[in-house]
Amino acid sequence: MVDSVLSFHGRWKSPRVMKHRLVQNQGSKSRGCAQSVNYLEAVDLFVRLHREGLELNSFVFTSILKLLVSVESGEFCRSVHACLYKLGHRSNAFVGTSIIDAYSACGLVDDAREAFDEIIWKDMVSWTGMVTCYAENGVFKEALELFSDMRMGGFWPNNFTLASVFKASLGLEAINLGRSVHGCALKMRYELDPYVGAALLDLYTKLGDMEDAKLVFEEIPKCDVIPWSFMIARYSQHQRSKEAVELFCRMRQSLVLPNHFTFASVLQACGTMADLDLGKQIHCNVLKVGLDSNVFVSNALIDVYSKCGKMENSVDLFEESTNRNEVTWNTLIVGHAQLGHEEKALKLFLQMREDNVQGTEVTYSSVLCACAGLAALKLGTEIHSLTIKTRFDKAITVGNALIDIYAKCGSIKDARVVFEMMSNRDVVSWNTMISGYSMHGLSSEALRIFEYLQKTMIKADKLTFLGVLSACSNTGLLDKGQAYFTSMVHDYCINPCIEHYTCMVALLGRSGHLDRAVRLIEEMPFEPSIMIWRALLTTCIIHNNVELGKMAALHVLELEPHDEATYALLANMYAAARRWDDVASVRNSMKKKGIKKEPGLSWIESQGTVHYFVVGDASHPDIRLIYGMLEWLNMKTKKAGYVPNYEVLLQDVEDDEKPRRLWVHSERLALAFGLIRTPFGSPIRILKNLRICLDCHAAIKCISTVVQREIVIRDVNRFHHFQNGTCSCGDYW
Structure with a gap:
């Protein structure tokens, strides 16, 4: 490149030849790697023409300025502009428009406006150039104001002007203004122009007016x-x-x-x-x-x-x-995570990192959701560290996923820290925090967050009120729950969906108002779902209302004849009432239909590995240590005042067998393992696929005092934080 410039210096050329060479360079500016060579040669030619006092006309200046548009050299653009000013070419509309285009390509809007103002006799092209400059550089308000000045000056816009005005209208989300300019385009018969049509489609579709977009589409070629x-x-x-x-x-x-x-x-x-x-x-x-x-x-x-x-x-x-990008990886990771294949999603993420593919906010939010599904807190915190290093922790979607994982893994305090550190929040951020507190039984905190939300510009939606109503339901706040339900309808104009009614049925039923719960079901504007009848069944079990519970169970089985959870609840209800014949009848019915009761399962994470336990498990490598710990806990809790509740046993067993049956529940096995394998003083976090039973709840409250550890258990409904002999649920779950 340098040699070619120097060799040109060694030969004298006439002004006409030099100008011709300059124009050739400008004409070939888009030919791949030759662009930089042509640019330098053109600059060299321009400087020599100027220094040797050769004639510089408008054609030469516009040629070099057109080349500057492609290379975006603001410094040289200003130099050419100064030369033009000195030689008196600034008032030429042809040259002035080229200067505007060059400045626009460099993002120098103020310089472009100065060049525009210098043009004495402005034509349609110069007006269009300046309007386009404003629109292309995001200065939308000024673009529309200049367009108005142009119209007042008696100039009619062309297709390029209109396209730029539509872009500015889109930037300001001024759809009504866009419609009025659309009318102008129709009068001038520009509706069939491809530039105008594309800009109009962009305007209407991005601002959500698909009907007008459809009309434009049908008209254009x-x-x-x-x-x-x-x-x-x-x-x-x-x-x-x-x-x-x-x-x-x-x-x-x-x-x-x-x-x-x-x-x-x-x-x-x-x-x-x-x-x-x-x-x-x-x-x-x-x-x-x-x-x-x-x-x-x-x-x-x-x-x-x-x-x-x-x-x-x-x-x-x-x-x-054979041609993957980060979207390829993200698509597969998201697919696995959404289908509940959390381990596959995380494995793919590790493979993505090994292949040196950079993650995006979609990647991190997806793998964090996978960690939340597995309650893999340790891995989640490691991924959190990665988001901080890559600065993706500032993305709202990643922040929301971080709140979710910490809440679902039992670390609600860390969830709140993430929430407070977010510089920008959307409605999902608030909803995730509210539902997180609700899951942990911290209704007062959930409702306080909702009060903070009401003071912002963000409007609560259906999911917001679902979290609020769940918080009321989880702690028995009947009056507040009813008030929020009414406010949702009348103040926020949100029509309740089946999930909102489910919360209200659970709230009324759990509070002992089973008749009002039934009345609400009858008054719903749509047919009750399985969730509604199952919520009623659960509250009937709590209040020992066997007949109403049987009716609710039958409604569930009409909708889903093979719903094993309902059969299990029905059997549990009969067992609690000591109606053993009915228990046997339910189990025989399940056997005939090939329905198996979901076994109780608890799991706990230790050193990055998840350990699973079922009731009476004897397969774990540490099982002897686990049973030894259980014996020690049994002895210590009895001395501390724990009294077994044999009514939770849902089978008719001998009296001497009952104590052993209680102490091999899956959550107690997981707890014993946690006491053996986790560092002293650290919280123990356990997940369970079913509702924790009354006796395990009472026993673990006592154990938390004996071992002086915080024990966090997430059952199918909510979190329980056991510490110093109490539970965060207040024995209401």
């Missing part, structure tokens, strides 16, 4: 693929998947060949609808046109199969892909 792809993409992004698919079919009928962007968008629609058959058909179409290797299409195919529950197909496509 559709002989090429761009408008079709654009509308299909926007329909998919606005959750109007059926319309996206219908438009894709119209496109194919019009004999327009889809491109990779089209396929990726329509596949997104298939994934949203979980339409596996349609996804397979489009997959075949992709193979026919040879776009299956395109990374965008490949990612969309992986997403379709994962959203349709066919992870084996997604994994096959992933393995076959």
Whole structure:
């Protein structure tokens, strides 16, 4: 490059030849790596022309300025501008517009405006150049003000002006202004122009006015693929998947060949609808046109199969892909996490890091959700450290996932720390914090967070009130729960969904108002769901109302004849009432239908490994130490005043067998293991798939005093924090 410049210096050229060489350089500015060579040669030529006093006309200046647009050299642009000012070319609209374009490419908006103001006789092109400069650089208000000045000056906009004004309207989310300018475009017959049409589609679709976008789309020429792809993409992004698919079919009928962007968008629609058959058909179409290797299409195919529950197909496509990016990895990780394959999601994340693929906020939020599902707190904290190193901890989605994992792993204080450190929060942040406190039985904190939310600009939604009502239900705050339910409807204009009614049925029933719970079910505007009847059944068991509980169970089994949880609850209810014949009848019915009761399962994490226990487990490598610890705990708790509650035994067993049956419940086995293998003084965190029984609850309260440790157990309903002989639930669960 240097040699070519020096060799040119060694030969004298006439002004005409030098100008010709300059124009050639400007004309070839887009030819790959030659761009930088041409730029330097052009600068060298320009300097020599100026120093040798040769004639510099408008054509020379515009040539060099057009080249500056591609290389974005603000410093040299100012030098050329100063030269123009000195030579008196500043008032030329042709040259002035080139200066505006060059400054705009460098992001120097104020300099561009100065150049615009220097033009004495402004024409349509110079006005358009300045309006476009403002719009392209995000100075939207000034773009619209200048457009207004232009119209007052008697200038009619062209297609490029209108496209820039639509972009500015979009930037300010001024859809009504955009509509008025659309009217101007119609008067000038620019509605069929591709630039205007694309800008209008962008304006309407991004601001959510899909109906006006549809009208624009139907009017513009559709002989090429761009408008079709654009509308299909926007329909998919606005959750109007059926319309996206219908438009894709119209496109194919019009004999327009889809491109990779089209396929990726329509596949997104298939994934949203979980339409596996349609996804397979489009997959075949992709193979026919040879776009299956395109990374965008490949990612969309992986997403379709994962959203349709066919992870084996997604994994096959992933393995076959030769052109992966971070989205490819994220799509598979998200798919595994959403389908409950948490361990596979985490394994894939580790593989992604080994392959030196940089994670994104989607990656980290997904793997944190997987950690929350496994209650893998140690791994979650390690990933938290990674997010801090990569600065993704500042992303709202990652912050929300961090709140969620700490809350679900029993560390609600850490969840609150993350919440307080977030510089920006959305409604999900507030909802996650409220539901976290609700899960931990800390209703006063949950409701206090809701009060803080009401003082912000963020509006509470259905999930907010679900967390609030759950908090009231978990602690028996009947009056507050009813007040919030009423406020949701009247003050926030939110129609209650089945989950809200479920909370209210549980709240009324748990508070002993079973008749009011039944009345609420009868008054609901839709048919009761399994959740509603199961909530009623659970409260009937608590209050020993066998007949009403039997009625609730029958309603559940009408809707889901093979629901093993309901059979188990029904059997438990009969067992608590000592109706052993009915217990036997329920179990015989389960046996005939091939229904098996879900066994009690508890698990605990130690040194990055999750250990699982079932009732009466004898398979763990440390089982002798575990049973030794249980014997010691049994002796110590009896001395501390613990009295076994044999009524929780749901089988008719001999009296001498009852004590042993109680002490081999899965949560006690997990607790004994935790006392053996976790550092002294550290909290013990246990997860359980069923509701903790009354006797285990009483025993663990006593154990927390004996061992002077905080014991956190998350059962199927909520968290229990045992410390110094008490539980955070206040014995209300």
